[in-house]
Amino acid sequence: MYHAGTYTGTVTLTTAEGVSDEFTLNVEIALTCDxxxxxxxxxxxxxxxxxxxxxxxxxxxxDVFNLDxxxxxxxxxPARFGGVTKAGALRSSFIPGSAVEFGVNVIEALMxxxxxxxxxxxxxxxxxxxxxxxxxxxxxxxxxxxxxxxxxxxxVETGVALSIPATATANPGTEATTNFTVSVTGDSPVALTDVNFDVTGLVHESGQTTISASEVTFAPEMIQMVGIAETPTVNVQVTVPAGQLAGLYTGTISVTTANGETAETVLQVSVNATPGIDVMPDVVSVVGIPNSVVSTSFMVENTGNTNLSSVTFTPVALFQGDYDFAPDFEVVTNLMAGAIREVAVTVTIPFPLVREDYYQYAVTVGADGSTTSFILQITVNDVDSDNDGLTDLEEMTYAVDGGYTCLDPLNPDSDGDFLEDGYEIQIGSNPCINDADDGTGNSVIIDCQGNLVDPATVDVMGDPDGDGLLTADEMTIYNTNPFRGDFDGDGWCDGEEVAFGSDPTADSDNDLDNLTDSEEKLGCLKPDGSGERYASTNPGNFDSDNDGLSDGEECGNENSFNSDPNDYDSDDDGTNDWLEVEQGTSPIDDISNAGFAGVYPNPVYTDADFDGPPHVAIKVGEDPSLANGYNPDCSNAPYSITIYTMSGEEVAVLEGTSAERGDALGTCVVKWELKNESGVDVVSGVYIAVVETNGKTDVRKIMVIRR
Structure with a gap:
């Protein structure tokens, strides 16, 4: 390329003849910069x-200069123009011009x-x-x-890669940890930015359960930039829930970057096996009768995190005696982790069997190294096979512990005396000895007076002991021995005690009078030193003579009054025994001449409507010069009688100058009609009579009883 300008030259023309000529040639080249x-x-x-x-x-x-x-x-x-568009790229798909650098920013001269x-x-x-x-x-x-x-x-050809983390191991309820690294890959890589991590749920090798992705955390959660030569480490923590099934869990960790790059790696967690077993309830009860097969069920739970291939049950008897209930447990296999299964157990209740409240086995439960235990409790609901009043277990217990070896659970009368075994035990008799005949022809029937009775002369089903009660009644109603006239030995025939309302089975104080039945039969000693006794008292009556004192208060005890429990007025002084005790006099000392006043009858019993007797007689006559202390001529004797309540409230006043003769007191008396000053009948209670006559004063208690 020539520079722009005018170029001048000489052109010489020469002919063949040798003729030549010259001229100037000017060439103009225009300016073209390119x-x-x-x-x-x-x-x-x-x-x-x-x-x-x-x-x-x-x-x-x-020539050009300073080119920028x-x-x-x-x-x-785009791919349609021969390029590659990276799906998922988070940044704009361009490289800024500012990323381009030149060796020189200006070309100073270019010729x-x-x-x-x-x-x-x-x-x-x-x-x-x-x-x-x-x-x-x-x-x-x-x-x-x-x-x-x-x-x-x-x-740009860049990528991301994740290393495979080591398998993490943990027990249920703890954390498993591992880690992986992040690196940049590609033939023409650049640094990665905004590196984020995600994870799927971890699936058990059996496919039946998972560990949720929410249990997995990363540290750090995001990496802002990973240089080409960098391999940062990311820690992974997996929380293994309590009870998680043992085994290998596999999931996938994925990474995405702002570059649009992705990668995956495998995350594996091995959950250790922690076997466990439990039984509900702690005490498994089964109820049955002798010589029977009964069953019940209980729940077995796999509380561990591993499937149990089999569960075993080993019972050990906790009771005495050579008995085998042969517990037979249902076979349990392949009990899944967390599963609860109902298990049946069958027991055979033997016969005969000594009675106990219950029989127990300690049962050990084993499964793949895990054990627990529970109590198998067998309650025997006893039966009475021979209907003799003793259950079968009771008969066997009495045979072993009580020495009654003849007892037969299938024979109601083992000794053949017409008395059932249970009844004989109840009344204290020996069920192995014939109560009517001892086997040698000697009678063992005893009447009320203690005499032997020949069994051949009586009807054993009638009243063989002559106590006034039939055999059937003694056995079914009174629980006495039909072959013993005085079953409790208190001196009373059983029939007498029944009639009195006393208990024929025990020498007790049935009427609560502080005297036993035998003491009431014997009678109390009289206080005169003669050695004689009062007549027997009623063992079913607290107060045999109805005088207001119990039989025991009247006699038989060191604190008794020694009065006759069968006599309303033991000393025949006109005042009953209770009232004498109340007014401080002795019920066995005649007080009819002690003082001049007297009351008869005392207590005075009257009906609820006061229709009789109509009055009480109060003695007022007195003459100390006479042997009997009374003035036979008292018709003109002045008197004043004031009746008070026990609290001192005045009830009535009786006054006059003459009294009647010949009443039960044998002298002059004044009659009180049992009314107050207003003429209203008085109520039951104790009243005080203050008697004044001839300058003398005497005080007497009057008891009014309304019935």
């Missing part, structure tokens, strides 16, 4: 830097036909997605005479 540049293709150095060479040639006919170099943004070339090579360096920013990128390089003449451009191309 630049050319080759397209720049870059290559990477595996360190995130792409390099190439820009060749600029002055193809015009003018610049670059546009490099755009990701005609000269070329210059300018180094070009491209540093794509971290996070640039993989793909082909194109942009333009511009060469500008500041004088505006020449400018050109050329294409700049580069290809």
């Amino acid at each position: 630049l050319t540049a080759d397209a720049v293709a870059t290559t990477d150095d595996d360190a995130g830097v792409w390099t190439g060479t820009l060749t600029v040639t002055n193809s015009g006919n003018c 170099l610049s670059a546009s943004d490099l755009n990701n070339v 005609v036909n000269e070329s210059v090579d300018v180094p070009v360096t491209v540093r794509p920013p971290a996070g640039t997605a993989s793909g082909a990128y194109q942009g333009m390089i511009y060469i500008n003449d500041p004088d505006g005479r020449a400018t050109t451009s050329t294409m700049l191309t580069l290809t």
Whole structure:
């Protein structure tokens, strides 16, 4: 290329004849400034830097100076134009022009036909997605005479990789930990940005259960940038729920980046086996009768985290005796972790069997190294096979512990005496000895007086002991021995005690009078030292003579009054025993002459409507000079009688100058009609009579009893 300008030269023409001529030739070359540049293709150095060479040639006919170099943004070339668009790229798919660097930013001079090579360096920013990128390089003449451009191309091939973390191991209810690394891959890589992690649920090797993805955490949760040569570590923590099934769990860790790169790796957690077994309830009860097969059930729970191939039950008897209830447990296999299964157990209740409240086995439950235990309790609901009043177990117990070896659970009368075994035990008889005949022909029937009775002369089902009670009644109603006239030995025939309302089975104080039945039969000693006794008292009546004192208060005890428990007025002084005790006199000393006043009857019993007797007689006559102390002529004796309540309230006043003769007191008496001053009948209670006559005063208690 020639520079612009006028070029002058001489042209010489020569002919064949040798004739020549010359002339001047002027050539004018116009000014044409032009630049050319080759397209720049870059290559990477595996360190995130792409390099190439820009060749600029002055193809015009003018020299150029101070050429400026610049670059546009490099755009990701769509696949339809031969490029690659990275799906999922988070950043814009371009490389900014500012990432392009030139060896020189200005070409100071480029002469005609000269070329210059300018180094070009491209540093794509971290996070640039993989793909082909194109942009333009511009060469500008500041004088505006020449400018050109050329294409700049580069290809980014980057990726991400995760290492495979080691298998994490943990027990249920704890944390399993492991880690993995993140690295940059690719033939032409750039740094990764915004690296995020996710994980799927971890599935058990059997496929039947999982560990939720929510139980998995990463530290750090996100990495802002991973350089090309970096391999940062990410820690993984997996919380294994309590009771999680043992075994290997597998899930997938995935990573995404702002570059649009993705990768996956395998996460595995091995959950250790912790076997466990439990039984509900702690005490398993079964109820049955002798010589029977009964069953019940209980619940077995696999409380561990591993499936149990089989469960065993080993019973050990906790009771005495050579008995075998042969507990037979249902076979349990393949009990899944967390499963609850109902298990049946069958027991055979033997016969005969000594009675106990219950029979227990300690049962050990074993399964794959885990054990527990529970109590198998067998309650025997006894039966009475022979209907003799003793259950079968009771008969066996009495036979072993009580020495009654003849007892037969299938024979109601083991000794053949017409008395059932249970009844004989109840009344204290020996069920192995015939109560009517001892086997040698000697009678063992005893009447009320203690005499032996020949069994051949009586009807054993009538009243063989002559106590006034039939055999059937003694056995079914009174629980006495029909062959013992005085069953409790208190001196009373059983029939007498029944009639009195006393207890024929025990020498007790049935009427609560402080005397036993035998003491009441014997009678109390009289206080006169004669050794004689009062007549027997009623063992079913607290107060045999109805005098207000119990039989025991009257006699038989050191604190008794020694009065006759069968006599209303033991000393026949006109005042009953109770009232004498109340007024401080002795019930066995005649007080009829002690003082001049007397009361008869005392107590005075009257009906509820006071229709009789109509009055009480109060003695008022007295003559100390007479032997009997009474004035037989008392018709003109003045008197005053005031009746008070026990609290001192005045009830009635009786006054006059004459008294009647010939009453039960044998002297002059005044009759009180049992009314107050207003004429109203008095109520039951104790009243005080203050008697005044002839300058003398006497006091008496009057007891009014309304019935």
